[in-house]
Amino acid sequence: MANVDFDTTPFVEPSETKIFGTVETSVDFAKTFGEDVTLKRALSALQRGPGGFYRDNVIACDGDAADYMFFVVSGVVRSCKVCESGSRNVVAFYLPGDLLGWSDLKHSLSIEAATDTAVLFLKRNALLFLATRDSRVASYLLSATTNQLERAHEHIILKSKSAKYRAATFFTELWVRLGQPKYLDVPMSYQDIADYLGLTIETLSRSITDLERSGLISRVSSRRLLLQNRFALGRMMN
Amino acid sequence: MANVDFDTTPFVEPSETKIFGTVETSVDFAKTFGEDVTLKRALSALQRGPGGFYRDNVIACDGDAADYMFFVVSGVVRSCKVCESGSRNVVAFYLPGDLLGWSDLKHSLSIEAATDTAVLFLKRNALLFLATRDSRVASYLLSATTNQLERAHEHIILKSKSAKYRAATFFTELWVRLGQPKYLDVPMSYQDIADYLGLTIETLSRSITDLERSGLISRVSSRRLLLQNRFALGRMMN
DNA sequence: CGCTCATTTGAGGAACTTCAAGGTCAGTGG
């Protein structure tokens, strides 16, 4: 795991950053709940943002009051823990459409932009209150948490596998989450991935080289991969 | 990780097993929701059981339809994944008061008794429907999942630490979950713990010996430990 | 081009696993 310095660059206002849209993002969130106008209005009432963040900007610190939850509009967000020794664990990556920041009182993880991102801020009290009034919101929140719980369980299991298998699984699942594009353009740094998988960046690199030699993936360019034989990846167990 | 055979012993009826109470268990669950009589009645209407299980009995198989959720009344339940190679991952332990089985369609993990247990079966449809009618139920479900999500995140982080640290943390947290008793009577087998921590049983054993030599814990008897210096455990990082 | 930062590669060492054997304890039957 890498020794990292916190990047404490403050919140970047959306107006400053042309790359982040505003209109479509609200729609993006609301569309999860269908076409109900009242609900849409209630949701946009409690949102702030979207906030734009550059890669490695800190969105919320470990220990901060958990007043807000975060809805990813674009880019990739990571949640991570840096321990005294300086080693870092990336606990999860969040893609557009994901909602994060479930802790009650304080965030127990640092929430950071893994790429340039746009993030919607949702006041958690307001959201939870809304859930008590509208069961669609409540059931959305519940299914969001259970999905993330399932994902976390898979992550736990993954961490007991070999380095090569971890890497292969990571890229395959990322590819699926990104909608199975022709080429996998890996959005986050290899250091982030290594910290997610519990490997050093060197071991990750060697694993990728290894996968390439086995003909399972190929490197089109630095961060652009081609998954050659998705099923062979599955067979390569433990 | 151990090569394990599935124990497919079927459901044990409560009547057959004197060790599992019946009356107090319903109360145990209902008290989570306070004294509301209607709610209590609704909850007990959708429960089946409590079912008694002996150690290593399978409560639900990986792949089974997820019709029921499980509420632990007594004992310890584990959820785990056995992969083709025969290695096993224990993903979580559930203690009395915990609710598990959140997956939608199919369970993706095997749910088993880690000790003799009593488990309440709750029809998931009914429970989810109840949540749409009573926001207290909805918010209970949400807080249960977020707690487990937080626990899973800590588990993920733990799996990147040294063997000694993993063992120390495990025993400390178990001790806390069990209400900080004088002696820690470890309820599950060392094999279960090793599979939870992603270690072999040998490495776990060596780690415990190591912790004992460091004066951090001592073995009172085989499964009864005394946490000597809880704070030194925290300092012993990575 | 020359800078910086990210990634790759190599060699040696540490941590964990594997394999094999021994020890402990509770239950069982002589």
Added chain:
DNA sequence: CCACTGACCTTGAAGTTCCTCAAATGAGCG
């Protein structure tokens, strides 16, 4: 009561995987 058994835990020695440190290569940018 004591030997026998089997399940579970502990210990030792050798092997493997991954990490650490160091250096080289490659990519992106002014």
